[in-house]
Amino acid sequence: MKKILYLSFFVAVLSACSTMKNNSGTTIRLTGKIEKIGMTTFQYGTHLLKADAKTYALKSASLNLDTYLDKQVTIKGNKVEGYPVEGGPEFIEVTEVKEK
Template sequence: MKKFIYLTLFVAAVSGCGLMRSASSGESISIEGRITKLGMTTYQYGTHTISYGGKPYALRSSSLNLDTYADKQVVLRGTKVAGYPIEGGPDLIEVSEVVMK
């Protein structure tokens, strides 16, 4: 019985570690479209937006000034931020690279 309890605890601990790792490391994404400065919205995150395939995405970047690319056609690469969307808003993307089209 003790072995069963220890085995159960071990499996639970290993499973929990895997879930934490996947939530903190976002899914990579590449999007082509026109970046626009974020105006008034019902959601309160991101600094810019882009739409791809009719789906909007909120954007932020800690390494790039996205204002440089406002109203320009681009291809951007980034990662989806864990925990979003919230408040009925779009997915949030942490942008790491932008290439002008």
């Protein structure tokens, strides 16, 4: 009986640790031009990054992306899990921006 109790406790702790690890997904670096988002068929993100003939939707809780409008930059961020949706672009939570 103790073994089952210990095993249950171990599984509960292990699953709690894995959910706390990283809610944002895969870290990514991209270089391109930041643009303000306009009318879109998808409804997520505040800005777009055009990089290597591909478009990414961006958001940032810590940075003002308007500072980098129409500038060539390299961003670092995390792919937001569950995206893309509705045929839209990948969604990136931006944590760092460097001007080129």
